[in-house]
Amino acid sequence: MDIALYAPGLGYYAAGARKFGASGDFVTAPEITPLFARALAAQVAELMRRSEPAVLEVGAGTGALAAELLAELDANGASPQAYTIIEVSADLRQRQARMLGSRAPNLAGRIRWLDRLPERFSGVLLANEVLDVMPVQLLSWRENGLLELGIALDGDGSFRWEERPAHGRAPEYARRIIVEPPYVSEICLPAQAWVEAWGTILERGALLLIDYGFPRREYYHPQRATGTLRCHYRHRAHDDPLLLPGLNDITSHVDFTAIAEAGAAAGLELLGYCTQAAFLLNCGVLDILGRIPPGSGARYLKAAADVQRLLNPAEMGELFKVIALGRNVRGGLLGFRSGDRSHTL
Numbered sequence: 306m307d308i309a310l311y312a313p314g315l316g317y318y319a320a321g322a323r324k325f326g327a328s329g330d331f332v333t334a335p336e337i338t339p340l341f342a343r344a345l346a347a348q349v350a351e352l353m354r355r356s357e358p359a360v361l362e363v364g365a366g367t368g369a370l371a372a373e374l375l376a377e378l379d380a381n382g383a384s385p386q387a388y389t390i391i392e393v394s395a396d397l398r399q400r401q402a403r404m405l406g407s408r409a410p411n412l413a414g415r416i417r418w419l420d421r422l423p424e425r426f427s428g429v430l431l432a433n434e435v436l437d438v439m440p441v442q443l444l445s446w447r448e449n450g451l452l453e454l455g456i457a458l459d460g461d462g463s464f465r466w467e468e469r470p471a472h473g474r475a476p477e478y479a480r481r482i483i484v485e486p487p488y489v490s491e492i493c494l495p496a497q498a499w500v501e502a503w504g505t506i507l508e509r510g511a512l513l514l515i516d517y518g519f520p521r522r523e524y525y526h527p528q529r530a531t532g533t534l535r536c537h538y539r540h541r542a543h544d545d546p547l548l549l550p551g552l553n554d555i556t557s558h559v560d561f562t563a564i565a566e567a568g569a570a571a572g573l574e575l576l577g578y579c580t581q582a583a584f585l586l587n588c589g590v591l592d593i594l595g596r597i598p599p600g601s602g603a604r605y606l607k608a609a610a611d612v613q614r615l616l617n618p619a620e621m622g623e624l625f626k627v628i629a630l631g632r633n634v635r636g637g638l639l640g641f642r643s644g645d646r647s648h649t650l
């Protein structure tokens with residue numbers, strides 16, 4: 306997964322595939338509607354007031370979230386002093402620079418890109434749909450023990466799955482997971498290491514991580530005995546990561562219990578965990594929708610349908626979650642005021 310997504314010049318996120326939008330492979334919430342970023346801005350503004358007026362976005366995609374968030378914060382007199390982006394894809398970084406150059410030219414002096422995590426940061430860290438593309442290990446629980454599914458190369462140059470002993474920290478980590486064999490699923494140790502790294506970097510403020518996933522108990526549910534690894538190619542979801550490597554997005558759902566545990570191990574406080582629907586409603590997405598005059602006809606109807614897609618439990622409302630991990634931030638957070646499910650982690 307690491308090579309297929311990130312190998313320099315060849316990996317899906319390292320090479321020039323289109324990825325986003327109608328001509329790409331998938332759409333994300335900020336690409337569906339600007340109202341996602343506008344609602345998120347309310348939480349970002351509250352957190353900046355309680356820490357520092359700085360935003361750091363990891364994996365900014367096309368730059369749509371950054372552009373809309375900056376516009377909304379600016380309109381509310383709450384612009385950050387710095388908006389920093391960390392992006393692994395050189396091609397997406399160029400797209401972000403073009404998008405922000407045209408959409409937020411007045412804020413250009415505050416926007417910068419970093420090649421690696423900073424040593425210290427105070428403010429708000431945002432990552433939408435980034436944890437789900439961090440490389441996983443596929444584990445296979447058998448009656449006679451734990452194995453890992455690796456990829457082997459056949460004599461004719463084709464790839465095939467190969468079972469081998471689980472390696473690295475996987476066997477030790479897998480003790481936290483209770484399943485009935487036979488069972489195949491994934492673990493994502495890089496996502497945990499990444500959260501733990503923020504435990505050292507974050508001085509004051511919070512990480513807001515948005516993604517699809519569940520608490521551990523639901524993640525490793527008997528009904529999910531083949532795991533959650535999925536690929537996206539031209540708006541078709543399939544589950545064969547060996548097909549067209551480098552041209553498919555490969556993702557897995559996020560185990561939010563693992564993320565909360567990694568935060569706790571690194572001294573970060575769990576500030577909230579809820580569904581995307583609850584979070585956006587708490588942040589006033591319906592009031593923002595209400596600002597569009599219903600008399601504007603097609604424009605209002607499209608915005609209402611897009612918001613419905615973000616909130617509907619059968620679409621993104623329930624599967625997508627928001628988790629906030631922080632340090633030195635006092636008081637409850639707006640986005641988790643109602644419907645906080647921290648107790649389920």
Ligand SMILES: C[S@@+](CC[C@H](N)C(=O)[O-])C[C@H]1O[C@@H](n2cnc3c(N)ncnc32)[C@H](O)[C@@H]1O
Binds near residue numbers: 334
């Ligand atoms: C599925 S896209 C989501 C993009 C955007 N946040 C959105 O919601 O539209 C994943 C993004 O994360 C980037 N990415 C993946 N792993 C990363 C990492 N370890 N650090 C920084 N960016 C990363 C990808 O290049 C891409 O921009």
